[in-house]
Amino acid sequence: MPSDSKPSQSTEVIHEAVQTLRDGGLVAFPTETVYGLGADARNVDAIKKIFTTKGRPATHPLIVHLAAPDRFDQLQVDWVPVVAPWVRDLSEEALQLMNAFWPGPLTLVFKKDKSVLPELTGGQDTVAIRAPAHPLAQELLRKFKGGVVAPSANRFGKVSPTSAADVRHEFEGILDLMVLDGGDCEVGIESTIVDLSSGDRAVLLRPGAITPKEIFDKTGVKVFQAGEDFQKGDVLPRVSGSLKAHYAPTTPLRLYAPGRVLDALTEFPDTKSRVAVAVWDAESSLGYDGRPSVSTAEFVVSSDSTSFASKLYRTLRDLDQQGWDLILFPEPPAGEEWDGVRDRLQRACFGSGPSSSSHSSN
Structure with a gap:
């Protein structure tokens, strides 16, 4: 090459x-x-x-x-x-x-x-x-x-x-x-x-x-x-990137709601010991009191949708190679400008994890 x-x-x-x-x-x-x-x-x-x-x-x-x-x-x-x-x-x-x-x-x-x-x-x-x-x-x-x-x-x-x-x-x-x-x-x-x-x-x-x-x-x-103002029997074409599992890292990836990082750490059974947590650039350190068994590291992501999108896959690839047990991303805000990255993150979450290859035909 x-x-x-x-x-x-x-x-x-x-x-x-x-x-x-x-x-x-x-x-x-x-x-x-x-x-x-x-x-x-x-x-x-x-x-x-x-x-x-x-x-x-x-x-x-x-x-x-x-x-x-x-x-x-x-x-x-x-x-x-x-x-x-x-x-x-x-x-x-x-x-x-x-x-x-x-x-x-x-x-x-x-x-x-x-x-x-x-x-x-x-x-x-x-x-x-x-x-x-x-x-x-x-x-x-x-x-x-x-x-x-x-x-x-x-x-x-x-x-x-x-x-x-x-x-x-x-x-x-x-x-x-x-x-x-x-x-x-x-x-x-x-x-x-x-x-x-x-x-x-x-x-x-x-x-x-x-x-x-x-x-x-x-x-x-x-x-x-899709689905808006449709007539009965309308069928949309299949297109690239439309499967439920896609864009997925091998490391389990999950999204957390605003202010709910601790809940996310408790909720997901694939949490082990080392967790990478994405935080918005406008936020201070989130803090993780009450989970002494979990080692966390924060990394900053842009609150600008264009900048976030441009670095999303780069960030996921880099984290996937660093040996984390879980990656947490904040849920993207509402708004059309965030729909693209929200779509990618949701599909990536569904397909992520060591068994992600089994999802690829979903």
Whole structure:
């Protein structure tokens, strides 16, 4: 695996990565959200290699990543020829969302074109698409001149990687995996996913950095919550990251309510002796009188939702490698801006623990 971040930016290395994709190989590359494990979206064998490498269920769909037009101008870009080969139809709402948020951490779900491989959609009639904003991802996609499926570059159900070192650690021993190093991911959690496949409403399938309020403020498009204003028989597409157990450390992870750390230490039977406790940066030391048998260490997390998200997976990975018996995080505050990290933490809690691998198919 390449280990030097400087040469991975070079034209030669990008060319090698493009050729690897064309030859049916896998390339891990950075996006603004997390690192993706990329394969040619038109190559069945390469797609199957992703599922095998990650240990991902074949029914769990992938997201197609596309390049913005070469002469990118946010005010004039024409997304139609970029997206048209992949989707059955493009609504005015879809174009509004693309013009407002692409490239960026927003994934849109459409009825798929008949040429889209069922292996990447989990056998569904829909396809999820986004254009990542990371410059290295865009350079790779432009030179590849095609769609790349790229789920997070980690073992299925585990904590997503936000650095090239995370990817190398995750897949140590897989010698043919090429890793492009683009530094740490800025957003830190996976993209917001909005379903447009019904044709009559936009529906939030996975929260992320881009919120329904921000979408409405910028475009006037109302994004419904799943289950909101639905008719009997409506079925939503399956999408990445929607399983109950996901993003999970091996160390048991739990959330505590405001002022309830001691209750959390008492409540959870997997508590042993060494507990890492996250506290908001605006709070003083919490104190743990009455639990002399428990050794605790506090670490500070940001009370700003954007900063919290950008460091969430980095923090979980680091703590997971430090040998704690339990990790406690504060419950995120109410509000759309916190929905993305709340979603990730809840799924991570459910899947966490030494037996977390048994949850991965849940």
